[in-house]
Amino acid sequence: MAVIDLNSDLGEGYGAWTMGDDAAMLALVTSANVACGFHAGDPAGILRTLRAAAARGVAVGAHIAYPDRVGFGRRDMDVGSAELVADVIYQIGALQGLARAAGTRVGYVKPHGALYNRIATDPRQGRDVIAGIRAVDPGLVLMALAGSPLIALARSEGLAVVAEAFADRAYTPTGGLVSRREAGAVMHDVQRIVQRVLQLVRDGTLEAIDGSTIRLDAQSICVHGDSPGAVAMATALREALEANGVALRSFLVPAGVPA
Amino acid sequence: MAVIDLNSDLGEGYGAWTMGDDAAMLALVTSANVACGFHAGDPAGILRTLRAAAARGVAVGAHIAYPDRVGFGRRDMDVGSAELVADVIYQIGALQGLARAAGTRVGYVKPHGALYNRIATDPRQGRDVIAGIRAVDPGLVLMALAGSPLIALARSEGLAVVAEAFADRAYTPTGGLVSRREAGAVMHDVQRIVQRVLQLVRDGTLEAIDGSTIRLDAQSICVHGDSPGAVAMATALREALEANGVALRSFLVPAGVPA
């Protein structure tokens, strides 16, 4: 039977500001990428999200980012190695503390936004992130862009990796994400998105933006949670996957180590 | 043989800004209160301090604070319980992650500045800090102002407590600190400070600002490290204590649990 993980970015409020509907998404996904305070998330809000994730039995990942709250971690930054390694450790450690208080644990790490995009192909910053993760806990799993050079790099340094694909993003013929600045980069047709994900889960293939078929090895699908439409999309996706006999399950076994 | 712990606030730089001489102080003290990023300390700088503490075998405490970097955590803030509990957990967790990367561990928690002063007598915020510490690790020791109501409160909630006295601060006849706004609150005469600490360690007594003798039960002495004069003072204090047969030793046994 086919098995897939659904992940979403959560805990992204900040103080009086909210973002997305964490409660609704936690009923749908199997993995929660929880903000660590650098691009979003204040301690009290993060703790609330972790408690809700624990109550739902949803796996928890550290959604680490550049220190850029006003830019929501979406702006590329030229952070030096000593700073980046320590920033990674600090964020994971903070989330581990809050997870412990919430009765759960951090099982994986997913870089966010500009950091995610940068390390997909930049080996210097990629190595810094890997070093930071390993310094805290070498048993943590790295979630990385399916098809990116980061995957081999992380594995060569001893880290377990889970590859993810994006349900609503268009892909280039070489397996990269079409830039958000280009037309058609983000899809909105729920049925088409559902069909793409089903094909990806069953066959490991996807139709690229030019109509060609590409191969993509992904164990997790990212669904966005920051709009009412996103909740509806995730609901449709989950229902379609289950109706088609695809099991939704975290890539971490209950004890929190890679399956 | 008399035994005492010497502690100092360290890791209080921020990015390009430095504060104090951590290397010099780590050669003198037995416990390092390391900033956690809320009043001071950036991840890379904290990690450097933790590595130096590990190399020296100095015990590490989490120097938690209000979220007030520009005010250096010295301004009283009316932080609600949900926020304060989570802020405490976040800071301890972050420092635990960095400590693990540095090959050491966090053994105790010392609140900083305005938070320290506030919870010495405010049971609501005191309980929040205690709850935060216990949620991360009930084995952590709380360092608190000798003679303050916080000590009994923390013990009644199951937390181990170490009481500290201040080498260079004047005391009121009832055992409180003379406010920094009053004349004579901070002493600068090294010989007088050394004599006070020797008396405190041997007899458990101290001369208050009005000349009366007060009893103070303290297992640790705080020495400041943010000026060259402070390093000289700490050096003189350490030498005098050793010359008088007082052993300098962390209140944590090597494994990091209360002695």
Place this chain on the structure above:
Amino acid sequence: MAVIDLNSDLGEGYGAWTMGDDAAMLALVTSANVACGFHAGDPAGILRTLRAAAARGVAVGAHIAYPDRVGFGRRDMDVGSAELVADVIYQIGALQGLARAAGTRVGYVKPHGALYNRIATDPRQGRDVIAGIRAVDPGLVLMALAGSPLIALARSEGLAVVAEAFADRAYTPTGGLVSRREAGAVMHDVQRIVQRVLQLVRDGTLEAIDGSTIRLDAQSICVHGDSPGAVAMATALREALEANGVALRSFLVPAGVPA
């Protein structure tokens, strides 16, 4: 003919986070209290709000606050005088620069949240705020809680003051606001709120929470804008005032000096 000003807190998003519906509120109010970046507001978002206010001809005030973004400026802080004076100047200056770029100008200053409540009765911090305002531009008007001691203090130091009342808040028999922690502090019945405001504008009186009638001298009414319900309330209030022959007008003449 009776004349009143309607003011609302706007520009309170931060980066990717939004708050309230500035566009809707700017169609209803005559004065916009615009965040200055300390409790809320990033420069680009503030600039968008100022441009919209300029397009609508809505007067602009600087909504200054304690430096506490994660607490949304709602937590009392013991800020020293040198810091508070300079924080006030910095925020007003920043907003003046953005207002100039948006083709409008800052005509008044309204302290926010905990700072607002604190200086209503704390003359030390009140004098600091007044000193900061005067140092930037002595022609700025201070918006203060109707009936509070701050009003006489500010006038005695040469500042023009506009007193404001809150449309949806209950009042004590002595003219203070009922604390939000008490039942009945915030009203939700639109018709009742509208009737209260009409009585206040016509007669200068209000029914206190104990049923007694109090006298309140207010030239501006604050309406909240951070929920869809708030927009409906402001709409109802504006329509009722106009239907009852009350003119809605900023207390600043078009050139931006006190009327």
Place this chain on the structure above:
Amino acid sequence: MAVIDLNSDLGEGYGAWTMGDDAAMLALVTSANVACGFHAGDPAGILRTLRAAAARGVAVGAHIAYPDRVGFGRRDMDVGSAELVADVIYQIGALQGLARAAGTRVGYVKPHGALYNRIATDPRQGRDVIAGIRAVDPGLVLMALAGSPLIALARSEGLAVVAEAFADRAYTPTGGLVSRREAGAVMHDVQRIVQRVLQLVRDGTLEAIDGSTIRLDAQSICVHGDSPGAVAMATALREALEANGVALRSFLVPAGVPA
């Protein structure tokens, strides 16, 4: 008679943290680039520096930066246009407010660190900075790297520009700065630095790192102020310039408009 301006980066403390010796440098330079709070500078500290600059009659420039305090504005950031324009306006406005309170005014703008380096050659961000400056006050002068494309760009958009050279930095044969990562990028020999500046002021030429002679049109010389050695260097430079009949004078006339 030859005339030159000496400028230095000042007001770069932050809360409890200090940097450099502003008082010493203000006795030596004719222009102060004052931090605006984004890379360094808290309002109270900035105000102190501005008052000292006003007392010395030193001209004031806004030292604007990327919003990156922990990185001291030294890390390249991919900031979008709407954000960058508004960030520039906000910082200049805030400094103008504080300057007014200090009895002086902002006469020019000098971008800091990574922003300075980026816009020297990046026309997109360069145009954003120019647009921000013009939106606040088109009479402000832009201080830019001598020989950089930014100079022509700013002039073509109607901004007055002052070109600056660095006293202690090595130059490439094409007039660029040798990267700090390369050997010999920063000079430390006071006599050699003094001779270079004298030649530059008299002849408009400089010896590049390969021994060739380059032409450099500069109206201001930047001297660093963040170490005791820097104060000694600035003192030697000032004395040598005066001894050789070079007048030290701000490029702004007393009223603060371009000379």
